[in-house]
Amino acid sequence: MKSNKRTIPLIPLRGLSIFPYMVIHFDVGRDKSVNALEEAMVNDSMIFLTSQKEARIDMPTVDDFYEVGTVCKIKQMLKLPGDTIRVLVEGINRGKVREIIQEEPYFEAEIEEFVYEKEVEANKEMKAMMRMVIDNFEEYIKAGNKVSPDVLVSISEINEPGRLADVISSYIQLKPEDKQKILEAFNPYARLEVLHIILEEEIEVLEIEEEINNRVKSQINKVQKEYYLKEQIKAIQKELGEEEGLEAEVDEYIEKIQEINMPEEVKEKSIKEAERLRRLSPSSAETGVIRNYLEWIIELPWDTETKDRLDIKKSREILEKDHYGLEDVKERILEYLAIRKLAKNMKGPILCLVGPPGVGKTSIAKSIAKAINRKFVRMSLGGVRDEAEIRGHRRTYVGAIPGRIVSSMKKAGSKNPVFLFDEIDKLNSDFRGDPASALLEVLDPEQNNTFTDHFLEAPFDLSKVMFITTANSLNNIPRPLLDRMEVIRISGYTEEEKVEIAKRYLVPKQRKEHGLKEKNVSLSDNTLEAIIENYTREAGVRNLERNIANVMRKVAKRIVEENIKSVKVNTRTLSNYLGTPKFRRSETEREDQIGLATGLAWTAVGGETLSIEVTPMPGKGKLQLTGKLGDVMKESAVTGISYIRSKVEELEIDKDFHTKRDLHIHVPEGAIPKDGPSAGITMATAVISALTDIPVNGDVAMTGEITLRGRVLPIGGVKEKVLAANRLGIKKVLLPWDNKKDMDEIPDKIKKNIEFVFVKTMDEVLDHALVKGEK
Known part of the structure; x- marks a missing residue:
């Protein structure tokens, strides 16, 4: 055996030990480990793998992993969904950490690698130990039924003592501490001796397990007999009309479905699923899936809707009170209400509010819902790249749920809410599908009365929903999707409009949020104009609100610190609160x-x-x-x-x-x-x-x-x-x-x-x- 030093990346493994000659794959998700893999692939694909002392530690330090591990060669890397990497490695040689070179952005260590030259012919004592270990392993296989007997054929052909111990160790299920003992035994004879002792203990445990298992089997037979008798009792109870348990639960589901005014095809499908539940065993995994499906069907607002407030005067008052300006949007909503008063079955409009950030696109949607007395639900589309977010997962997947549209309808509890798709121009697409294409059916008045979610597998009527979408720019919205929406452009505000918005909404809101009263602080129109002109340069009012909040914070601090009752902020003192003006009109x-x-x-x-x-x-x-x-x-x-x-x-x-x-x-x-x-x-x-x-x-x-x-x-x-x-x-x-x-x-x-x-x-x-x- 000879040793040499090398400096390579290091990854601590949780609950996993790797031996030389072992080929294994495992998943890597921690940022440090991913960085170490990438560094190894850039160089010679060599990496040092060692075990953590405690698997529960998520961010291990130098003291949390063993010094002795295995120098491995990376054979293959595969990127999985969710930023996880599956890596296939082959153990080459034992190694020992001599010095940690760096800890960020990944562990890098100086390793003393122990390279085994071709081993000389084993002496009699070594041969005896090898034979004992092989016999132990054979007994272990018979007692545990966890390893294929075919492995013995390949094991018996190994003549090198050290390799024999490593290969057998890779097949048996041991505690991490025991595996580490074998790994730290550099001498082949000592390694076989440690393995022999561990295998003897494992065989004893397996024999005890077998005894316990036999006792449990006799108990299970007894339980099965009891189950059969209980099923007979249920059958008798059914004949006598004394149903209970799952039968009663299925009947309750069917009764609720019959009461709901839903499309006939949905009702038939739901009742069919309920009857299928009746035929299943209560312990079947499928019963949970069907129960979940039926509960979603029952809780959706198939026939529940709020009554619109068709009083145009009152609706106008609410819109005017909540927002200054935005006349085009307000007029469009009032037109819709007027037509709803004349035509009762009008489909909900699909509006797209386009304008720069901070002009009130999202907040006007809430006011619209309030003005026409509808429920309001919001779905942010920024960064959504999975089609299942819109259409849901099919029930064949474990843990499948409906998409966010159906989930939001359930949350609204009404079939005619105001539904806001926020930031529709920020949609993305990848291998999981194109959410924008999935929205085509939702935002088409001619199709959305039969919107089909993958989980429900039944049409749900969205035609009475008032859909509102927001975007900063039309350039990033796919043309077919844009074609389905009525675009209303919201331009930026003039300085006079910003002053009015600040006086009516922003100053009172920030004053209240900072625990101040009207008598505590006053900002004149000239002060607000100075904030707008010298500290903001925007189409909306978001930065204006931030600057007003900044003033309020400093006013609150002065009131508490200096024990004064009121502060007047004017154009001369404004720089004390907001600093040097950020913008100047350049003459x-x-x-x-x-x-x-x-x-x-x-x-x-x-x-x-x-x-x-x-x-x-x-x-x-x-x-x-x-x-x-x-x-x-x-x-x-x-x-x-x-x-x-x-x-x-x-x-x-x-x-x-x-x-x-x-x-x-x-x-x-x-x-x-x-x-x-x-x-x-x-x-x-x-x-x-x-x-x-x-x-x-x-x-x-x-x-x-x-x-x-x-x-x-x-x-x-x-x-x-x-x-x-x-x-x-x-x-x-x-x-x-x-x-x-x-x-x-x-x-x-x-x-x-x-x-x-x-x-x-x-x-x-x-x-x-x-x-x-x-x-």
């Missing part, structure tokens, strides 16, 4: 500058302004675009350059500029991806300004797609873009002529603050954007 950006134009962009979190910079340089006509721009935006820039080249004489630009000068177009905030065609006219304006040395009006912002002939095409997200321009203090906004229809969405106060100019061609854009008379 320098709004100066008239050459080669700098302000564009408007739409994002999933609201509108944004973009400063587009252009710098011409001596060169050979190279166009460089920076700022993490998408393909569409790059193509818009190229289109703009082509338009400018076709108009060089009218624009008084050097006709050879495209061969003599390089152009660098940059959109700041370069780490943020940007795409879309709506910056076309802005980039073209900035390039013309840079080439003609005419400044761009700093008070002008613009948006629109440009064509090769200089036409300005319409774009989307007008309201969000205009709100962004208003936040920056822009005085004039250039919009495509075809976007005139979108002005109905713009609040009147913003129309007074901003001059809107609708343009058809690039010439009109330049008339308004460039500062005339300067060159």
